[in-house]
Amino acid sequence: MKRINLLLIVLILLAGCSELGTKVENNTDYQKEQLEKILKADDHVKLAVALIHEKEIIAGIRVNTFSRFQKKKIAADLKKKIEKAYPDLNVTVSADSKVLLETEKLMDKKEKDQYGKKIKEIKSIVKEQT
Amino acid sequence: MEQQKYAHLEKELSPKTPLLKNIVRAFLTGGLICLIGQFIALFYITYFDFTERTASNPTVATMIFISMLLTGFGLYKKISQFGGAGAAVPITGFGNAVVSSAIEHKSEGYVLGVGGNMFKLAGSVILFGVFSAFVVALIKTILVKFGVVSW
Numbered sequence: 280m281k282r283i284n285l286l287l288i289v290l291i292l293l294a295g296c297s298e299l300g301t302k303v304e305n306n307t308d309y310q311k312e313q314l315e316k317i318l319k320a321d322d323h324v325k326l327a328v329a330l331i332h333e334k335e336i337i338a339g340i341r342v343n344t345f346s347r348f349q350k351k352k353i354a355a356d357l358k359k360k361i362e363k364a365y366p367d368l369n370v371t372v373s374a375d376s377k378v379l380l381e382t383e384k385l386m387d388k389k390e391k392d393q394y395g396k397k398i399k400e401i402k403s404i405v406k407e408q409t
Numbered sequence: 410m411e412q413q414k415y416a417h418l419e420k421e422l423s424p425k426t427p428l429l430k431n432i433v434r435a436f437l438t439g440g441l442i443c444l445i446g447q448f449i450a451l452f453y454i455t456y457f458d459f460t461e462r463t464a465s466n467p468t469v470a471t472m473i474f475i476s477m478l479l480t481g482f483g484l485y486k487k488i489s490q491f492g493g494a495g496a497a498v499p500i501t502g503f504g505n506a507v508v509s510s511a512i513e514h515k516s517e518g519y520v521l522g523v524g525g526n527m528f529k530l531a532g533s534v535i536l537f538g539v540f541s542a543f544v545v546a547l548i549k550t551i552l553v554k555f556g557v558v559s560w
Contacts, residue, residue, distance in 0.1 A: 352559040377460040404458050 303329045304386050306394070313364045314338075323353045328382045331368070332394045336361060337401060338372045339379030350374035373405050431493055438492025442499045446472050469500050476501035480508040506530040 301318055305311040309331055318327040318338065323346040329338035340357065342350045351374065358372040371378075381401050385394065449471050453464040479485040485505045489496040496502055507527055514526035528535070552558050 348558050355559075375460045375462065377454050380455065400458075404460055407460065407463055 301327045302386075303327075303331070305331045306391065307331050307333065309365060309368070314361060317357065317360050317364060321353065321357060323349070324357075328379055328386070330382055330386060330394075330398075332398060334367075334369055335395075335398050336365060336368050336370045337378070337382055337398055338370075339376075339382045340372065340374050341376065341379055342374055371402055371405065375405065378405060434491060435493045435495030438488065438495030439499060440495075442472075442496070442501055446499070472500050473504035476504035477508045480505045481512070485509075503531060503534055506534065 301315070301324075303311045303315050303318070311331060314329055314331065314336065318324060318329060318340070323342045325341045325343050327338055327340040329336065338357070338361070340354060342353055346353060354372045354374040358370050361370045361372065362368075378401060381397070381404075385397050385401075446468055450461075450464045450468040453459045453467050454461060457467075459467065476485055479488070479501075485496070485501070489502075489505070496505075507530075510529045510531070511523050511527045514522040514529075516522065517526070549558070
């Protein structure tokens with residue numbers, strides 16, 4: 280029994296180590312390499328999921344644990360950098376895990392015609408204050 | 410008997426507080442309650458349109474609801490006896506304080522008994538909670554003004 284418990288504890292602890300990588304999906308003619316480079320260059324960012332669709336860039340980032348106090352500032356800085364690289368696109372960057380989750384869910388979906396609607400939804404959730 | 414003598418005698422006779430044991434128990438109980446709260450927050454984020462920031466309100470409401478049920482069934486008492494401060498400090502302790510005093514004074518009637526005594530214990534929690542929130546907000550405002558942290 281004790282051994283089983285020990286094994287379970289080790290498994291639970293190790294489960295935190297499996298990490299998703301940074302991924303960028305592109306449905307447009309714009310270059311995605313630059314976006315990838317910007318997201319990977321930031322030391323605070325643990326992983327990022329980004330989507331380029333029509334006139335929108337949406338990026339959900341997860342920051343390192345001890346950078347969490349600064350996560351809004353980090354997201355704002357990244358947004359500025361991305362806006363500079365893609366001047367004619369609407370950029371949304373958020374360090375909230377909801378954005379990461381929803382963007383990832385969106386990528387897994389195959390229906391491309393629903394993307395615009397979903398992106399609008401995510402953007403409205405992020406703006407909510409209460 | 411003199412006061413000092415009595416104090417000395419009382420110190421000698423009363424059992425020693427197992428400080429380390431209490432601390433470990435409080436840590437485990439408080440941590441477990443917070444873990445459950447985190448799971449509820451994650452549930453709201455995953456299945457509803459809440460973000461990390463907005464999920465805190467429904468999470469707090471759910472935690473208070475659960476602790477009220479546990480208090481009514483008499484289970485929270487056992488948790489408090491084991492965990493001590495670990496069960497009293499999180500928001501569930503607040504729910505427990507409200508409901509337990511409401512149950513206690515039910516025999517005095519609903520208006521003057523339950524209504525008047527419901528916030529007997531929790532009233533001080535609200536007062537000092539509001540005050541400490543004010544102080545913390547003041548400190549954070551100053552820190553943001555100096556650029557140490559962001560909102």
